[in-house]
Amino acid sequence: MPVQQRRRGISVRVGAGAALAALLAGCSGAGGGGSAGGSDSINVLMVNNPQMVELQKLTADNFTKETGIKVNFTVLPENDVRDKISQDFSEQAGQYDVATISNFEVPFFAKNGWLHPLDDYVKKDKAFDQPDILKPLQDSLTAADGKLYGEPFYGESSFLMYRKDVFAAKNLTMPAKPTWQQVADLAAKADGAQSGMKGICLRGLPGWGEVIAPLTTVVNTMGGTWFTKDWEAQLTSPEFTKATQFYVDLVRKHGEAGAAQSGYSECLNNMTQGKSAMWYDATAGAGSLEAADSPVKGKIGYVPAPVDKTESSGWLYTWAWGMQKASTKDESAWKFISWASSKKYEQLVGEKIGWPNVPAGKRASTYANPAYLKDAAAFADVTQQAITSANPTDPGTQPRPTVGIQFVDIPEFTDLGTKVSQEISAAIAGKQSVAEALKTSQALAEKVGKEQK
Numbered sequence: 001m002p003v004q005q006r007r008r009g010i011s012v013r014v015g016a017g018a019a020l021a022a023l024l025a026g027c028s029g030a031g032g033g034g035s036a037g038g039s040d041s042i043n044v045l046m047v048n049n050p051q052m053v054e055l056q057k058l059t060a061d062n063f064t065k066e067t068g069i070k071v072n073f074t075v076l077p078e079n080d081v082r083d084k085i086s087q088d089f090s091e092q093a094g095q096y097d098v099a100t101i102s103n104f105e106v107p108f109f110a111k112n113g114w115l116h117p118l119d120d121y122v123k124k125d126k127a128f129d130q131p132d133i134l135k136p137l138q139d140s141l142t143a144a145d146g147k148l149y150g151e152p153f154y155g156e157s158s159f160l161m162y163r164k165d166v167f168a169a170k171n172l173t174m175p176a177k178p179t180w181q182q183v184a185d186l187a188a189k190a191d192g193a194q195s196g197m198k199g200i201c202l203r204g205l206p207g208w209g210e211v212i213a214p215l216t217t218v219v220n221t222m223g224g225t226w227f228t229k230d231w232e233a234q235l236t237s238p239e240f241t242k243a244t245q246f247y248v249d250l251v252r253k254h255g256e257a258g259a260a261q262s263g264y265s266e267c268l269n270n271m272t273q274g275k276s277a278m279w280y281d282a283t284a285g286a287g288s289l290e291a292a293d294s295p296v297k298g299k300i301g302y303v304p305a306p307v308d309k310t311e312s313s314g315w316l317y318t319w320a321w322g323m324q325k326a327s328t329k330d331e332s333a334w335k336f337i338s339w340a341s342s343k344k345y346e347q348l349v350g351e352k353i354g355w356p357n358v359p360a361g362k363r364a365s366t367y368a369n370p371a372y373l374k375d376a377a378a379f380a381d382v383t384q385q386a387i388t389s390a391n392p393t394d395p396g397t398q399p400r401p402t403v404g405i406q407f408v409d410i411p412e413f414t415d416l417g418t419k420v421s422q423e424i425s426a427a428i429a430g431k432q433s434v435a436e437a438l439k440t441s442q443a444l445a446e447k448v449g450k451e452q453k
Helices: 016-028 050-067 077-089 105-113 119-124 137-142 164-169 181-192 214-220 237-252 263-273 286-287 330-340 343-352 365-370 370-378 380-389 413-428 436-450
Strands: 043-048 069-077 099-104 151-157 158-163 278-280 300-304 317-321
Touching: 016 181, 016 214, 016 300, 043 286, 043 330, 050 151, 050 330, 050 343, 069 077, 077 158, 099 105, 099 164, 099 330, 105 317, 119 330, 137 151, 137 380, 151 181, 151 330, 151 380, 158 164, 158 181, 158 214, 158 380, 164 181, 164 300, 181 278, 214 237, 214 413, 237 263, 237 300, 237 413, 237 436, 263 286, 278 286, 286 300, 300 380, 317 330, 330 343, 343 365, 343 370, 365 380, 370 380, 413 436
Parallel strands: 043 069, 043 099
Antiparallel strands: 099 317, 151 317, 158 278, 158 300
């Protein structure tokens, strides 16, 4: 997803008040070091997404009560938490035993020796049921050395959401597996279907996890890539140019107002309020659209991410638990990871908070759970299919130098992707042409490519 001026890609945003409350709650319970609170406590650093805030609320009365292990949480906004995790883990300071990392960080964190392999714990903990974890997520959290370095808290892909009632009223038919050209045609026809409604919502907000995430999936399926297998930058190639021009034209002609400043949360809000007929984004958005108090509950249809030259194009992202190599409390840390990523925890959330709130997208058993499927019937199957069909090692039509669907999995991409996103966003705002945006972006990418060779 994840970095991102905001990412949702992979993650849900929370309002300023809720974020502040979560931050204060998290920091007030945080210990000062790896041994804070004695041997019966661990320190966990995590992003302030709603699912994590709910985990924090449930931990003391459940995990701590059962194990006697106190968990000191530090909860921070995404950009802040990534900086803090990178600093603590790179220095192997040991202040935090466990942290939320993603499939973006795992390869180079593991290569640098910052993470504790989890394979031995998994072998001992039969109740955890590692085979139940969806294979694409297992693969994305496994490093080049073949070892597992993370367990997913939740996973997501991307798909297309659309207003079934609006399409019916306009006599429009959504294909079971749409192409991007079909989506563009439908956006034009759905534009203005209701007062104030635009044909589609697409992210335009700067950030490597904002506009770059969906745009890169369009680039992949239209035959483009950021780099060749030999690290030659390709941002001015015909394929990359075609995909970017298509994306910018679509959002400028039939997308939301203020598209250059619209990210995941803005599009979610537009879809919920009936301002968009379609939305291409994270599968995690469906839970909010189908929530009990959502005005569009039951009105949304869900189909796979649109394609062009590839069979599928959905991204793959997971917020996962990683254990710091320097932690001296690895057994307690594993017990927490095992609990937080377990089927038992999903059941707890479903019963205590509600099934739409379950941190799903990671276990096959979730999609065989009658209670979950009852509330998630509209989107459960297509979400599972999107995640299981995602292929981070070969997401396009040509070889890549590293893994990644909506990102290039190198540390330098956080800076490169963000700078390129600013150029693309400026094109969406009409401040420059796509050609100008990509010319500048190509020069930035060439510098990174040379460093990788």
